[in-house]
Every structure is written in C-alpha cells, then in structure tokens.
Amino acid sequence: MRTSTPIPIERIDEVRWRIPVGTRPGMRVEGRVYADDRLITALRDDPALEQVANVATLPGIVGASLAMPDVHWGYGFPVGGVAATRVSDGVISPGGIGFDINCGVRLLRTALTPEEVRPRLARIADTLFLAVPSGIGAHTGHRLGRDEFDQVLLRGAAWAVERGGGMPDDLEATEEGGAMAGADPGQVSPRARQRGADQLGTLGSGNHFLEVQLVDRIDDEEAARAFGLEPGAVTIMIHCGSRGLGHQVCTDHLTVMDRAVRRYGIVLPDRQLACAPLDSPEARDYLGAMVAAANFAWANRQLIGAAVRNAFEQVFGKNAERLGIRQVYDLSHNMAKLERHSVDGSDVELCVHRKGATRAFPAGHPDTPDAYRDVGQPVLIPGDMGRASFVAVGAPGAMVETFGSTCHGAGRNLSRHAAIRALRGIDVAAQLQAHGIEVRAERHDLLAEEASIAYKDVEAVVETAASAGMVRAVARLRPMAVIKG
Amino acid sequence: MTDGRPSLHPEHARRPNRVTRRHEATPHTADVGIRAHAPDLAGLFEEAAMAVAEIGADALPDGPAATIGGPSNAGLHIDLEAADLPGLAFAWLNELVGLADIHGPLARTEVVAVEALSAGGWRLRGRAAFGGGARPRLDIKSATLHGLVVERAGDGWLLAAYLDV
Numbered sequence: 190m191r192t193s194t195p196i197p198i199e200r201i202d203e204v205r206w207r208i209p210v211g212t213r214p215g216m217r218v219e220g221r222v223y224a225d226d227r228l229i230t231a232l233r234d235d236p237a238l239e240q241v242a243n244v245a246t247l248p249g250i251v252g253a254s255l256a257m258p259d260v261h262w263g264y265g266f267p268v269g270g271v272a273a274t275r276v277s278d279g280v281i282s283p284g285g286i287g288f289d290i291n292c293g294v295r296l297l298r299t300a301l302t303p304e305e306v307r308p309r310l311a312r313i314a315d316t317l318f319l320a321v322p323s324g325i326g327a328h329t330g331h332r333l334g335r336d337e338f339d340q341v342l343l344r345g346a347a348w349a350v351e352r353g354g355g356m357p358d359d360l361e362a363t364e365e366g367g368a369m370a371g372a373d374p375g376q377v378s379p380r381a382r383q384r385g386a387d388q389l390g391t392l393g394s395g396n397h398f399l400e401v402q403l404v405d406r407i408d409d410e411e412a413a414r415a416f417g418l419e420p421g422a423v424t425i426m427i428h429c430g431s432r433g434l435g436h437q438v439c440t441d442h443l444t445v446m447d448r449a450v451r452r453y454g455i456v457l458p459d460r461q462l463a464c465a466p467l468d469s470p471e472a473r474d475y476l477g478a479m480v481a482a483a484n485f486a487w488a489n490r491q492l493i494g495a496a497v498r499n500a501f502e503q504v505f506g507k508n509a510e511r512l513g514i515r516q517v518y519d520l521s522h523n524m525a526k527l528e529r530h531s532v533d534g535s536d537v538e539l540c541v542h543r544k545g546a547t548r549a550f551p552a553g554h555p556d557t558p559d560a561y562r563d564v565g566q567p568v569l570i571p572g573d574m575g576r577a578s579f580v581a582v583g584a585p586g587a588m589v590e591t592f593g594s595t596c597h598g599a600g601r602n603l604s605r606h607a608a609i610r611a612l613r614g615i616d617v618a619a620q621l622q623a624h625g626i627e628v629r630a631e632r633h634d635l636l637a638e639e640a641s642i643a644y645k646d647v648e649a650v651v652e653t654a655a656s657a658g659m660v661r662a663v664a665r666l667r668p669m670a671v672i673k674g
Numbered sequence: 675m676t677d678g679r680p681s682l683h684p685e686h687a688r689r690p691n692r693v694t695r696r697h698e699a700t701p702h703t704a705d706v707g708i709r710a711h712a713p714d715l716a717g718l719f720e721e722a723a724m725a726v727a728e729i730g731a732d733a734l735p736d737g738p739a740a741t742i743g744g745p746s747n748a749g750l751h752i753d754l755e756a757a758d759l760p761g762l763a764f765a766w767l768n769e770l771v772g773l774a775d776i777h778g779p780l781a782r783t784e785v786v787a788v789e790a791l792s793a794g795g796w797r798l799r800g801r802a803a804f805g806g807g808a809r810p811r812l813d814i815k816s817a818t819l820h821g822l823v824v825e826r827a828g829d830g831w832l833l834a835a836y837l838d839v
Contacts (some may be wrong), residue, residue, distance in 0.1 A: 235703070237703075261703045261704060262702060262703040262704065263704065263820075263822030264705065264818040264819075264821075264836050264838060265818070265819070265820050268704055284818075284819075284820075287838075288815040288816045288818075288838045289838075319729065323811070324811055325730075325810035325811070325813045326696065326775075326778065340822045341675060380772050383776055384776060393813060394812070394813040395812065395813055396838055433772075433775040433776075436771075436775075436815040436816050436838075437816075439816065440768050440772070440816045443819065444761075444764070444765070447761065447764075447819060448757065456747055459820060459821075460760070460819040460820070461819040461820035461821075461822075463819060472710050529823060601703050601704045602703070603703070604701040604702055604704075605839075606699065606701055607701065608790075615735060632811070635811070635812075670684050674813070
C-alpha cells in the first residue's frame with residue numbers, strides 16, 4: 190500500500206522536517222519528522238509520512254503529530270509515532286498504543302566480565318532458551334485462576350515479586366513502579382483472559398527477544414556511572430509485551446470505538462484511528478483495560494527477569510546477588526499516559542500516545558526514579574541482533590518538543606518478505622555465530638526476517654534523537670547471545 | 675502461498691465460477707498484508723481465512739484435524755455480526771486469530787453463509803478447525819482496520835487487510 194500522492198516535507202533544520210497543515214484534508218496540526226538526511230531518504234516513499242499526516246486529524250491533538258527517528262509504516266499510527274490530545278476535549282485512539290500494549294524493554298546489568306561469560310556463553314544461551322518459553326504458542330505450565338488473574342492486572346510486577354519473581358528493588362527501577370493505577374479487570378474480556386491465562390512469563394515471537402550483551406562503549410560517563418554501566422560489563426536485555434491478553438484488549442476496544450466514531454461525529458482518514466472522546470464511557474473503559482494489560486506486561490517482564498537471574502545462577506553456581514545482577518530500568522514503548530505538559534505557555538493535561546516510542550524524561554523530573562533523578566531517566570533503545578543496542582538518557586529537549594518522548598528502537602526498513610528474499614541462501618544463524626554471537630531460536634529459517642538488513646542503523650537513529658535534544662547517548666551494547674521466539 | 679504468487683484451492687473444483695478463488699500475501703514494512711478474491715462472499719471470507727492460516731503456520735495440514743466434522747475435530751462454530759462488510763471481516767479474522775492463540779494453528783474454515791440482515795448490518799456463520807500438526811510460523815497479534823477493504827471487484831469480491839505480526 191503506497192501513498193497515492195507523495196507527502197511533501199519541508200526541511201526545518203538538520204534533523205527536523207515539517208509536513209504542513211493542509212497537506213491532507215482535516216489536519217489540525219502540522220506533522221513533524223525527526224530524521225537526518227540518511228533516514229529521510231528512506232522515508233520519502235514510505236506510507237509512514239501519510240500516517241503522520243493522518244494522525245494530525247485527531248480531535249484535540251496539540252503541538253504536532255510527531256515521528257521519531259525510527260519511524261516506519263504501521264497501521265493507523267506509524268510505528269515511532271507520538272501524538273498528544275487534550276484531556277478536556279480530545280480523544281484517545283487504541284491504535285496509538287497498539288495491539289501489544291506495554292510492549293517494552295527491560296535491562297539488567299551484571300558484575301560479570303566477558304572473560305567470565307565467553308567460556309560459558311553457549312551454556313548460558315541454552316539455559317536461557319530453556320528457562321524462558323518463547324515462540325508461537327509459548328506457554329507456562331501454570332494457568333492463572335480468576336482471582337489470581339485480577340491481582341496480576343491490578344498489581345503488575347509487584348504481584349510477581351511477592352511470589353519470588355525477582356527483587357523488590359526491581360520495582361523502583363521500573364516505569365510506574367511496575368504497575369499503573371486505574372486498572373479495571375472488568376474491562377478485560379473472557380477471550381483476552383483465555384489467551385493470556387498461560388502466557389505469563391513467556392517471551393512471544395517475532396521481534397521479541399532476550400539478549401546477553403557487552404557494554405563496548407561509554408558515551409556519557411556521568412550517566413553510565415549512575416546507571417551502573419561500566420565498559421566491558423555484561424548486560425541482559427528483554428523485549429516483550431502483554432502477549433495475547435494485550436492483543437485481544439486492543440481488538441475488543443477497537444471494535445467498540447469503530448462503532449462509536451459515527452455516534453460522536455468523528456471523521457477519520459484511516460479506520461484504524463478509531464477513537465472516542467476522553468470523557469466518554471468508551472474511553473474510560475478502554476483506559477481501564479489498557480492499564481490492566483500494561484500491568485500484565487510488567488508482570489510478564491518481571492517473571493522473565495527472574496528466570497534470567499535463575500539461569501545465570503544455574504550456570505555460574507552463585508546467587509544473583511553475588512553475580513551483581515541488578516535492574517537498570519524497564520520502560521514501555523506502546524502506551525498512552527495522562528501527563529501535564531506546557532502547551533503555548535500553559536500547563537495542560539494531555540493524553541500522550543506513544544506507539545513505538547518511549548518516555549525520555551530529563552534530570553529533575555519527578556517521574557524519574559530517585560536513583561537517577563540527578564541525571565535523567567534511562568532510555569533503552571534495542572537495535573538489531575547483529576549490530577548494537579543503546580542506552581540513552583532523557584534530555585530537556587524532549588520536554589520542549591516531543592512531550593517527553595523519543596525513539597524506541599532501530600525501526601524496520603524492509604518488509605519480512607523483502608528481507609527473506611535478500612538473504613535467500615544465507616544461513617543467518619551461522620553468520621551471527623561466525624561473529625561470536627550465540628543464537629537460539631524456535632525457527633532458524635525465520636531469522637532472516639529479523640536480520641540486520643531489515644532494520645535501520647540504530648546508531649543513526651540515536652544520533653538523530655541526540656541532535657534533536659531528546660536524549661544523550663550513554664552506552665553502546667553489542668550482542669553476545671540472542672534468544673528469539 | 676509464497677512469494678506473492680496467488681494460490682489455488684481445491685474448492686475451485688467444487689464451486690466453478692467466473693472469478694477464480696485465490697489469496698496472496700502483500701508487502702508491509704513491519705507487518706503482513708493479505709488479499710483475497712472470490713465470486714461470492716462466503717468464498718471470499720474462506721479465502722481470507724486461508725491467507726491468515728498460511729501466514730500463521732507453514733502448511734495446511736492434511737490430517738484429521740483439517741477436516742471440520744472429522745472424528746478428531748468437529749470444529750468450532752462461529753456466528754458473528756457487524757454493521758458493514760469490513761467490520762464483519764475484522765470480526766471474522768480476529769475471531770480466527772484469537773482462537774488460534776488458544777487452540778493452535780488455524781487449519782481449516784468453512785463459511786456457511788454471509789448474509790445481509792433485515793435490520794441492517796451483516797452476519798457470518800461458519801466453522802473453524804485448529805491444530806492438526808501445522809508448524810507455527812508467525813504470531814499474528816490481530817487483523818487491523820488499516821486499509822481494510824471488502825468490495826466488489828469485477829464479477830466477484832475483493833478483501834484486503836493488514837495483520838499485525
């Protein structure tokens with residue numbers, strides 16, 4: 190599906206581009222794209238730009254419809270899209286959060302060195318692959334009962350900690366303390382519960398992963414020190430979300446909102462932008478369900494983090510405390526938050542949709558954990574399994590321009606089919622192995638879909654975000670072992 | 675159904691018609707599109723289901739579970755309504771996606787009828803079978819409303835949709 194006519198973009202400066210109001214009918218604000226020359230070249234024929242223009246038609250949207258440097262074609266919202274709507278008279282759109290509610294990233298650090306890890310890397314990879322169910326249909330042996338389920342939806346990561354899943358300190362290093370207030374388990378359908386009942390503690394598939402990494406470069410020594418990251422340290426990154434429960438919650442409420450838009454007289458250029466006024470019963474019901482699903486995802490990552498700790502204990506014969514395994518941070522990149530931001534000089538309550546985008550709060554922000562208040566909120570930016578991921582820190586520019594938001598990853602630039610075609614005959618796992626990266630996957634034949642060639646260069650994405658003042662780069666992480674579903 | 679080539683289904687032999695029943699995958703950067711063609715709506719929704727099945731798993735199995743009503747899989751009855759045909763397609767595809775997440779890969783569907791309702795809207799009645807040994811391929815989160823089309827095309831019908839994977 191390519192755009193019928195190209196979307197005109199105007200250069201503002203080295204990393205900012207404008208899609209003017211009026212480019213598409215109904216735009217209430219301009220579109221703003223953050224991209225350097227390399228990234229914008231790839232975007233010129235990408236339907237993502239039309240999606241940025243479409244999002245600009247949402248009732249109550251303020252500022253601009255934003256595209257982060259990793260933006261690419263999504264559905265409704267582009268992936269890498271940020272839009273803020275006024276709570277007083279604006280809407281919430283489930284597509285602006287996505288089907289995988291609270292898909293996000295967790296980073297653990299260790300006191301281990303590469304010299305300690307490399308001789309055991311294959312065994313670490315094997316143990317992690319066994320310890321964390323992954324792949325399609327992955328499930329645990331435990332099905333949640335009704336009351337237990339409600340507690341997960343209400344209490345998120347804390348529920349898992351109370352059952353021995355990880356450390357209480359993990360909650361302090363998790364966005365929202367691992368659970369948001371306002372969950373309404375009654376808005377989570379029986380079908381969503383059925384799908385999620387035995388999926389807690391599972392990785393899923395597709396671009397979800399578990400990765401053992403090496404800190405191979407420090408770009409900001411003060412922030413790295415605050416985050417506990419040292420050159421040559423070994424880290425573990427987890428990328429997953431709310432599994433089938435979250436997917437069904439979005440589907441259920443999108444169905445409701447698709448019916449509601451006509452009743453509220455909202456005209457949309459893309460049906461996937463289905464929405465409802467924030468003061469409507471449909472919006473309240475969705476928010477309650479969204480928060481419940483978000484808490485499920487935090488419980489999920491908490492359990493996976495605990496399984497990672499257990500795996501390392503098993504391999505090294507020492508407890509996680511002695512191995513120095515501590516959580517750096519856990520953040521979401523598919524979410525809507527009710528936040529106060531400055532709009533035209535006034536303090537306004539907004540619903541900030543981040544679809545493939547994360548928070549990036551600077552030093553001093555009250556929502557940054559106490560331990561990081563002096564430097565800013567950690568921003569976790571996974572790249573691809575062959576190159577690198579990044580840790581960054583929120584910077585003041587994010588609060589000025591992007592409602593405290595930034596990119597969430599490398600962003601795709603090739604379809605799955607194109608990636609498979611480009612890598613036909615190439616054994617991706619063998620290639621990674623030849624570079625010293627242990628790979629474990631349910632389907633080795635599908636690794637090509639997630640190969641480096643399918644993704645933008647995450648270094649270019651982070652450089653652009655930094656040039657725009659959203660973040661400062663802190664550390665680069667290279668993959669040592671990758672577990673994929 | 676590979677490399678964008680249309681796939682023909684044995685149903686052609688039983689329902690000869692002017693428009694050939696077929697389905698194919700279409701490109702999308704992060705996700706997957708599907709397109710289905712058929713001479714009638716029941717066939718269209720079956721073709722779309724087959725496209726979803728082939729994206730979610732490697733091959734339609736030939737075992738007993740593939741036969742709805744067979745000794746090992748009677749199939750699940752599905753009865754859905756929506757205000758319009760795209761809404762019905764959204765409901766149908768997502769019913770299949772959700773049930774596959776619970777019961778295993780989608781193996782086979784049979785659409786008994788797609789009919790306009792006298793009070794307005796549309797209804798689909800059918801059955802679907804799951805499991806049967808197909809090898810899971812891609813985790814389909816949902817069918818989306820983005821670019822969702824159900825419309826007349828020549829002498830038949832076209833359905834196009836994007837799936838979040």
